[in-house]
Amino acid sequence: MSEKTKTSEECSRRQFFTHISIALGSIAAVMVGIPIVGSILAPIVKKPRPIWRPVGELKSFTVGDIVKVSFIDSSPLPWAGVTAETAAWLHRKGQEEFTCFAVNCAHLGCPVRWVAGAKLFMCPCHGGVYYEDGSVAAGPPPRGLYNYPVRLHNGQVEILTSPIPITTI
Amino acid sequence: MGSLKRAWLWFEDRTGLMGAIGPIIKHPVPANSASWFYVFGSATLFAFMLQVATGVALAFMYVPSAGEAYQSLQYITDQTTFGRIVRGMHNWGASAMILLLGIHMIRVYMTASYKFPREMHWISGVVLWALTVIMAFSGQVVRWDQTAVWSMIVAAEQAGRIPFIGTWVADFLIGGGTIGAATLSRMFAYHVFIVPALLFLFIGFHLYLVIKNGISEFPQAGKPVDPKTYREEYKALVKKKGIPFWPDAAWRDMVFGFIVITTILLIAIIIGPPALGPPPNPSNLDALPVPDWYFIFYFAFLALMPPAMETYLMVFGPLLVGALLFFLPFISNKGERSPLRRPWAVAIVALTIVSISGLWAIGISSPWSPHFDAKPLTVEIIGADSGPIYRGGMDFNEKGCLYCHTISGQGGLRGPDLTYIGDRLSADELTWRIMNGGLNMPGFGGTLTNKELSDLVIFLKSRTKEH
């Protein structure tokens, strides 16, 4: 049968083939796509559970001092190597009173340093500066340093691991 | 007929490859576009081919594991045969690709080759440019040293500023809440699978379009593009005055490409790859994350933008630039092509180059960063070895003043140079400024003892021209 004389039945038959082929292709793509794309997007929803990590004995911290403490982050994979490590600034304010600051600048996350002489946290990236209490002293940071929860547990100072603080609007 | 020739004829008969490719590479191009201005696109392609080849070679030796990638890079650089040169070529090839791509884009914009019927050439080119930027960034991250880790955090923080979905995007980028094993695997997948696959796709499309619509003729002032007649005119032009692309036009591409590739190789041999930074340990805070040279202007932009609007600039700035580039051919797709008749185009290019170079120059010295390694003031500079002036000078060293202020050529650049501050401010003004700060200076009222403060003021008062 030539093109010109095709019946309406032939036409709908062809349409049917077209539709069913496209539909089958799309369904197959969606079916395999769910696990593929899902596995890539998973980190958005699967949050690591915060864990208390000991960072040292109470007596090893001097009252009034701010020191860096290192610990293992909340979700170390076996092959993470040194990247599993993370740090925080720990301030022993009183006998049993602690404040713990994230090392990440609230501007864009660079590692702030405690400059003991100046009693300031300084960021190397774009010049963010914070006072001893974590509030902004100068530079672009839109807010003060983030805090991590601290507790005393059996004579050990423990820090609650948290995700890298992301400043949002 | 020799047996070799017979074999060739047999092969051609069964495959028809030469019959298919021959007319494509010999297609006629306008004689005046066989010019040295037109070599940058092909040179970008050559640089990309080198990136593919060196990238594959690196993949033979690199370990995309957060705990071992750094060691594998050390191994590639120091212990393998030619690994240092391959890594060097991959690094400098990336630089070359960015640079050549930029020049190619500027050339296309200046000669308005994006106008009818080549709008899609430009748009596919903009996509290729964006993909190349992603390659450049992810390439720095898979280098997986200290700077890589912190750059990744900075990138995630920028993504975090996107309204509503910021945290999700940030988590998606670093693969969870923290930098670590997942981060590198993900960046590796982008850098070697996803983005290269897209690059191949869009390069193919870009080249297909060049064949389909032809290479643009070198523009002449007073010969505007009219979509109604352009195609006819172009056809007549290449028919009358066209030359075969291969080899009449292509030899220039080959000569320039040869120079580019040889230069990359020489730099890779002589200078070698960039030194690896310290290991990617996020608990080591002794870090000064500065990106590779082609991102330094953006780094400066991040530091200099006014904090009040930085979120908008950070999120919508790049979007706006991308959208402007993307939609350029729809803003104007006909009319004059010659830069002589498009003063605004010339001005825009000049302005872009000037502002990028300006930001770049500032970014290199980063005056906003405290200089943690500033050399302390010596007794000679202080001008006393005891008494209040001496003690004030020592306080200047120890209280962090020096990180931001320079005295007699030593110190940071963040705040004003204080070499002659004694001539400008009175003791009261100095005291007030130190106590309260201001203009991006922290107040030291809660930090200094009265004695330290008065010593500092006496010291600063002694910084005078006659001194």
Ligand code: FES
């Ligand atoms: S990241 Fe600290 S000032 Fe920008």
